[in-house]
Amino acid sequence: MRGGVIWTDSDLLQRKTSFRAMSRPRPVVLSGPSGAGKSTLMKRLMKEHEGLFGFSVSHTTRNPRPGEEDGKDYHYTSREAMQKGIDNGDFIENAEFSGNMYGTSKSAVEDVLAKNVICILDVDIQGVRRIKDTDLNPIYISVQPPSMEILEKRLRDRQTETEESLQKRLDAARTDMELSKEDGLFDVVIINDDLERAYEELKDVLSEEIKNVQEAQS
Numbered sequence: 001m002r003g004g005v006i007w008t009d010s011d012l013l014q015r016k017t018s019f020r021a022m023s024r025p026r027p028v029v030l031s032g033p034s035g036a037g038k039s040t041l042m043k044r045l046m047k048e049h050e051g052l053f054g055f056s057v058s059h060t061t062r063n064p065r066p067g068e069e070d071g072k073d074y075h076y077t078s079r080e081a082m083q084k085g086i087d088n089g090d091f092i093e094n095a096e097f098s099g100n101m102y103g104t105s106k107s108a109v110e111d112v113l114a115k116n117v118i119c120i121l122d123v124d125i126q127g128v129r130r131i132k133d134t135d136l137n138p139i140y141i142s143v144q145p146p147s148m149e150i151l152e153k154r155l156r157d158r159q160t161e162t163e164e165s166l167q168k169r170l171d172a173a174r175t176d177m178e179l180s181k182e183d184g185l186f187d188v189v190i191i192n193d194d195l196e197r198a199y200e201e202l203k204d205v206l207s208e209e210i211k212n213v214q215e216a217q218s
C-alpha cells in the first residue's frame with residue numbers, strides 16, 4: 001500500500017490534485033460525538049442513493065458490536081497489527097478514541113475514489129485535523145446532538161456501551177462539542193434534533209455533489 005496515489009508531496013501530487021478536482025467527486029467527512037447520529041444519517045444517505053456513495057472502511061482495535069461486519073463497518077484488528085500498518089505508512093490518519101485505536105488506511109479511501117463515487121469518512125475530531133493536512137479536500141460536516149442529556153440518553157438506549165465506555169464517550173463528546181466551535185474547522189454543523197430535518201439538511205449540503213455524480217453516471 002505504500003506510495004499510494006495521492007498522498008505524496010510532489011509535482012505528481014499537484015497534477016493528481018487538479019485532475020481529481022476536475023473529475024472526482026469531493027469526499028465527505030462526517031464527524032461529531034459518538035452517539036450524535038452519524039451512522040444513522042450516513043446509512044440512510046447511502047441506502048437512498050445507491051451507487052453514489054462509498055464508505056471509507058476504517059480500521060479499529062475495538063470489538064465488533066452485534067450486527068457489525070468485518071470489512072463493512074470496520075476492519076477489526078489488533079493493536080500490534082494496526083501499529084505495524086501505521087509504522088509502514090499505510091494510514092492517512094489514526095487516533096486513539098475511548099481506549100481504542102482507529103484509523104483511515106490509504107487503501108480504504110483509494111478504493112472508494114477509484115469508483116468515482118462520493119467517499120464518506122466517519123472520523124473523530126483528531127481525524128478531521130489530520131485530514132486537513134492531506135490533499136483530500138473533503139466537505140467537513142459536524143453532526144452534533146441537541147444537548148449532552150439527549151446524547152447520553154441516545155447512547156444508553158443504543159445499548160452498545162459498558163458504563164465505562166459510555167463515560168469515556170461522554171467525556172470525549174464534551175471536548176468535541178467545544179472544539180467543533182472553532183471557526184473554519186467545519187463547513188457545516190448539523191444539529192441532529194429531529195432526524196428528518198437533520199437528514200434533509202445533510203442532503204441539502206450534498207445536493208451539488210449528488211447531482212454531479214448522478215450526471216456523470218447517466
Ligand SMILES: Nc1nc2c(ncn2[C@@H]2O[C@H](COP(=O)(O)OP(=O)(O)O)[C@@H](O)[C@H]2O)c(=O)[nH]1
Nearest residue numbers: 034035058094095097102103104122123124127
Ligand atoms: N480518527 C478516526 N476516528 C474514527 C475512525 N473511525 C471511526 N472513528 C471515530 O471513532 C469514534 C468511535 O467510533 P465507534 O466505536 O464506531 O462508536 P460510535 O461512533 O459511537 O458508533 C467516532 O467518533 C468515530 O467518528 C477513523 O478511521 N479515524
Ligand SMILES: Nc1ncnc2c1ncn2[C@@H]1O[C@H](COP(=O)(O)OP(=O)(O)O)[C@@H](O)[C@H]1O
Nearest residue numbers: 034035036037038039040154158192193194195
Ligand atoms: N434524531 C434522532 N432522534 C432520536 N434518536 C436518534 C436520532 N439520531 C440518531 N438516533 C439514535 O441515537 C443512537 C446513536 O446514533 P448513531 O447513528 O449510532 O450515532 P453515531 O454514529 O454518531 O455514534 C442510535 O441508537 C440512533 O438510532
